[in-house]
Amino acid sequence: MNAQLVNSAAEVLHAAMLRGTQTPAGLAVALESAQLLQSPESAAELKRLRARVNELEALEPAPIQTCRTCGAGYELGRSCGTCEFQSHIAAALAERYGDGRPPAEDPHDSPLHHSYRVGRELPEVPRG
Template identity: 60%
Template sequence: MNTRRVNTAADVINRALMQTRTAAGIALALESAQLLMSPETAAELEQLRARVAELEAAPLAFAEQLDAKSLDNFLISLGSAAEHEPMGEAINRVHEVIRSFRDGLAAMQDTAPVVVGQIYWRAAEPDVRVKVTRVWTVDGAAEPSIAFDIRGRDWRGRPATSFSALRVGLFRQLYRLDTTVTQPATGGAS
């Protein structure tokens, strides 16, 4: 149960009742507050919000993952894009350079195999790290599955580890490879 969602729904219903709304009016109020979404839509909305927050917090964070030559090419491209006139065109070109390098890096990471021992961070919670412990394919499955340890904090703020498993496609949507640590380079699932 998500206590925050329940409390939000209760608040919306209470306000609708105070306005002497009908059942349809209450349902409309819940829909307006986006509380009547399917689980798939709610999950997609949460992923999009996490991605927006990630990009707003650190719009150039991807640059830390570039190798020396790619970083040099990125900086040269930014410099040449910024030299255009009028200024509006220069800003548009800078945004295009950033987007193309970020998308290129994401495409490279999406095709790299997931390997036992690799460390990833959760896109919605950058301070949460996970370590891949097992990669396997079930007969007839369209894609491999990944088991991983989740390192975070418990409700008291103490370090804690829990465990989970996901299909590789969903894992790639939720987690990003941690390039600040040395990673194993053999085997894995693509």
């Protein structure tokens, strides 16, 4: 039993009674409007979430170590994920391209490309 919750409900019921509410339905409406009623499903979900929070708070935080190569943080006793990722990418590039570098960029020629100059690219002709 949560004493704070009981006191909150008692205050809401007392205020409703002072306003003249005497019926059980009126008192239930007062509790609902104060958001003190909940469905069994939401109560079960709240209980599950509180248990999970307690479980996570009980965990010991893993000591963090800083990588000397890239400066990223990682858990003590494990390898640096950032450096592993970078070495994985380098290995994939070397496997695909041989020397580890991608080929030079394409010239970006499209069917609309033309090698001649258009009017806006021509030098200005002096008038007159």
